[in-house]
Amino acid sequence: SLSDKLQNVFKNLRGKGRLSEADVKASLKEVKMALLEADVSFKVVKQFIKSVEERAIGADVMNSLTPGQQVVKIVHEELISLMGSETTELKLKNPSDVTVLMMMGLQGAGKTTTAAKLAGKLKSKGRKVLLVACDVYRPAAIKQLQVNGEKQGVEVFTMGENQKPVNIAKGAYEYARKNNFNVVILDTAGRLHVDEDMMEELQQIKENLHVDQALLTVDAMTGQDAVNVATVFNDKIGIDGVILTKLDGDTRGGAALSVKAVTGKPILYIGMGEKLSDLEQFYPDRMASRILGMGDVLTLIEKAQETVDEEKAKAMTQKLKKAQFGFDDYLESMNQMKKMGGLSSVLAMMPGLGSQMKDIENAIDEKKMARTEAIILSMTPKERSNPEILNPSRKHRIARGAGVDIAEVNRLVKQFEQMRKMMKQMPGMMGMGGKRGKKG
Ligand code: GDP
């Protein structure tokens, strides 16, 4: 699936401590292929990759703490923006007024099911909802709405199958006014393909009734076709929002990504199953995380950015360059890492650091930190900034002062050397790097 493919690309990216422009370009090429295979429209993909590339190939990202992570974050942000950034709520009039919602879409897209799902949702928000059977072409369609309406405890208005849909809609509106309903949901008839009769019918309803929201239902499993259908409906009838159904079965994910970009109209809800409770509000950020399959990792990246102290990091880099990194700095960087907490699991993904990360994680354990602190505080300032002078007799004195075994002092010294070496190898590690690319 799209999610699997993207996760693979990103796993490779994250595995690299340093990224070259070529690395980023190669990865983005794979992202592009994955999106095209997921049936995202070509124009959308091209623009998307361009935006990501412009942001990813910059000094901020390349020199950052974890360049691979930064690229993932940029992709995530651009996915969100592609889907419209913000959640769009269904617009309803004041409850003292009647809001008319018109469901439209091809046959089998999920109009009838979604109408009933939506009716239940609005009912639970205190609305008095009337479902209206405007699909007069199949007797089964009326029955289907009645069955679903009953399940939801929502009244269904019908005039049988010998009336024109526009007349049924008008009749329903009058009935709603008289009986204090404040939402009317018109379930219209679809066709197998976009066809003139269907458009004509919808047009008539729109001309004769004040339709507040024309809602297009499209089947996510049809990928780019869903987006093409949305474009035609938008041009011919005008749509206010899209409901993307059968997302539970969609393995490609293309429609969710292109609808807004191509039609300019937002996705309001997503259908996640056949049950009448399977209708969810659409959140661009959640969808992006779902597509990337990495909500947790993104949270960790954000956390790291929030906790790393830019100024201190710079000062330490300077010290490191001048080989002035001492035990005080060690203590401070340990505290820094403790603050970052879960970040170590992200850093652990970096090559060659797996085992060392475990040592460090061990070292920042609460109890051990207290002992480490005690040992370091038992050193003289001179010893702290010149670890080289630590001979056995000094170590004995320190151990006595801290109330620990000499073996523990030796272990700390060894860990300190290890960390110093690691930082020299990787100046971008542990908040000791240059820019962290706060804005991505
Ligand atoms: P209509 O012709 O547009 O009115 O479509 P229907 O509401 O009759 O739905 C067609 C089929 O799609 C039915 O079998 C529904 O149960 C199914 N369906 C609708 N929405 C969803 C969804 O979100 N997920 C799944 N898996 N099936 C859905």
Ligand code: MG
């Ligand atoms: Mg139907």
